[in-house]
Amino acid sequence: MLVLDHIVVAAETLKEGREYVEDLLRVQMQSGGKHAIMGTHNALLGLEDGLYLEVISVDPEVARPDRNRWFGLDDFSGPPRLTNWVGRSDDLVSDMRLAFGKSVLPTELTRGELRWQMSVIDDGQTPFDGIVPMMLDWGQGPKAADRLKPSGCRLKKLVLGHPNHTGVAKVFDRLVDKRLVEVECNETPTITAVLTTPSGQVVLR
Numbered sequence: 001m002l003v004l005d006h007i008v009v010a011a012e013t014l015k016e017g018r019e020y021v022e023d024l025l026r027v028q029m030q031s032g033g034k035h036a037i038m039g040t041h042n043a044l045l046g047l048e049d050g051l052y053l054e055v056i057s058v059d060p061e062v063a064r065p066d067r068n069r070w071f072g073l074d075d076f077s078g079p080p081r082l083t084n085w086v087g088r089s090d091d092l093v094s095d096m097r098l099a100f101g102k103s104v105l106p107t108e109l110t111r112g113e114l115r116w117q118m119s120v121i122d123d124g125q126t127p128f129d130g131i132v133p134m135m136l137d138w139g140q141g142p143k144a145a146d147r148l149k150p151s152g153c154r155l156k157k158l159v160l161g162h163p164n165h166t167g168v169a170k171v172f173d174r175l176v177d178k179r180l181v182e183v184e185c186n187e188t189p190t191i192t193a194v195l196t197t198p199s200g201q202v203v204l205r
Contacts, residue, residue, distance in 0.1 A: 001089075001090060001091075001095075001175065001176070001177055002087030002088065002089050002095060002133060002135060002175050002176050002177060003087060003088050003177045004051060004085060004086075004087060004088075004133075004155075004158065004177070004180050004181060005051070005052075005086045005087060005088035005136060005143075005145075006051055006052045006053065006054050006085070006086050006144070006145070007051075007053050007054070007082060007084075007085045007086075007155070007158065007191075007193050007204075008053075008054050008055075008056060008071055008082070008083060008084040008085060008086065008134075009021060009053065009054065009055045009056070009080055009081065009082050009083070009204070010055075010056060010057065010071055010072070010073060010076050010080065010081065010083040010084070011055055011056070011057045011076075011079075011080035012057060012058075012076065012077065012078075012080075013057055013060075014041055014042070014043060014055065014056075014057045014059075016057075016079075016080050017043070017055035017056070017057055017080040018043045018055050020055075020079070020080040021043075021045065021053065021055055021080070021204075024202055024204060025045070025151075025153055025195065025197045025199075025202055025204075026197060026198070026199045027045065027151045027152065027153060027197065027198065028151075029043045029044060029045045029053075029055065030043065030044050030045065030046075030148060030149065031043055031044075032044045032054070032111070033111045033112050034059055034062070034111065035059075035109065035111055036062070036110075037065065037067075037107075037109065038065060038067075038069050038070055038109075038120075039058060039059055039062045039063070039064055039065045039069055040056055040057065040058060040059050040069055040070070040073060041056070041057065041059040042054050042055060042056045042057075043055045044144065044148055045148070045151050045153065046145060046148030046149055046150055046151050047145075047151065047153050047154060047155050047195070048150070048153070048154035048155075049154065049155070050143075050145050051145065051155055052144060052145045052148055053153075053204075054086075054144075055080070056071060056073070057073065058073050058074075067120075067122070068121075068122065068123055068124030069124055070120055070121070070124055070134065071083060071084050071124070071125070071130075071134070072084075072124050072125040072130060073124070074124055075124075081205060082191045082192070082193055082204050082205055083130055083191065084126070084130050084133070084134060084191070085133045085134075085158060085181075085191065086133055086134045086135070086136055087133040087134070087135050087136075087175075087176065088135075088136060088137070088138065089135045089136065089137050090137075092106050092117055092119070092135060092136070092137040093105075093106065095135055095175055096119045096135055098171070098174055098175055099119075099126070099127065099132055099135070099171060099175060100119060100121065100126075100127070104119060104120075104121060104122075106118065106119065106137070107119075107120040111144075113142070114138075114141065114142065114143075114144060114147075115139065115141050116136050116137060116138045116139065116141075117136065117137045117139065118134060118135065118136040118137075119134055119135040119136070120134075121134075127171070128162050128164065128167065128168050128171075128189065129162065129189035130189065130191070131160045131162050131168055131189055131191065132168070132171055133176070151197075152197065152198040153195050153196065153197045153198075154195060154196045155180060155193060155194070155195050156180075156194045156195060156196060156201075157180055157181070157182055157193075157194050158180055158181050158182070158191070158192070158193050158194075159182045159184060159190075159191075159192040159193075159194070160181065160182065160183050160184070160190070160191055161183075161184050161185070161186025161188075161189065161190035161191075161192070162183070162185070162186060162189050162190075163185065163186065163187060163188070163189075165183050165184060165185040165186070168183050169183050190205070191205070192204070192205050193205075
């Protein structure tokens with residue numbers, strides 16, 4: 001079973017993504033680090049209840065990897081926006097098989113002192129236009145959220161819209177703890193986060 005671990009804002013540059021989130025939520029993000037195997041880097045914001053928000057972009061200082069970057073970043077363009085979410089699994093291999101098939105295996109990843117396993121899809125994006133979450137297992141080590149300062153922000157709900165919402169719902173019924181996650185019918189795929197902040201309620205898209 002998956003529980004929500006964090007939400008992901010993609011951006012063409014890390015500076016643009018960070019400014020977008022900080023201007024919207026009126027809080028300051030923390031520097032993250034680099035993902036060498038993916039050629040990306042990030043900034044992070046601690047949320048209540050052990051969750052966090054990640055801004056991620058292509059790292060211009062490293063060569064393009066010999067694989068597709070995660071979160072669809074190779075094809076990303078336009079303003080920063082919420083594109084994905086990540087679920088924490090207590091049985092990563094089984095959950096990945098349910099969502100992606102037997103051909104996708106966990107990938108070992110590191111960033112600084114953090115170590116985790118994650119579902120990294122060959123084409124860089126998950127099914128249903130990214131509505132199905134990436135999946136990870138932090139193992140026995142620290143989680144990224146453990147290292148983040150409180151921001152005073154809390155995720156109230158994550159709303160996932162898709163024209164094939166029944167197909168999404170079938171996957172989610174087998175996989176996802178839906179206490180914070182809602183699925184609805186929408187003409188185009190959408191991910192929307194509703195957050196409370198020190199300045200009031202904010203909708204992040």
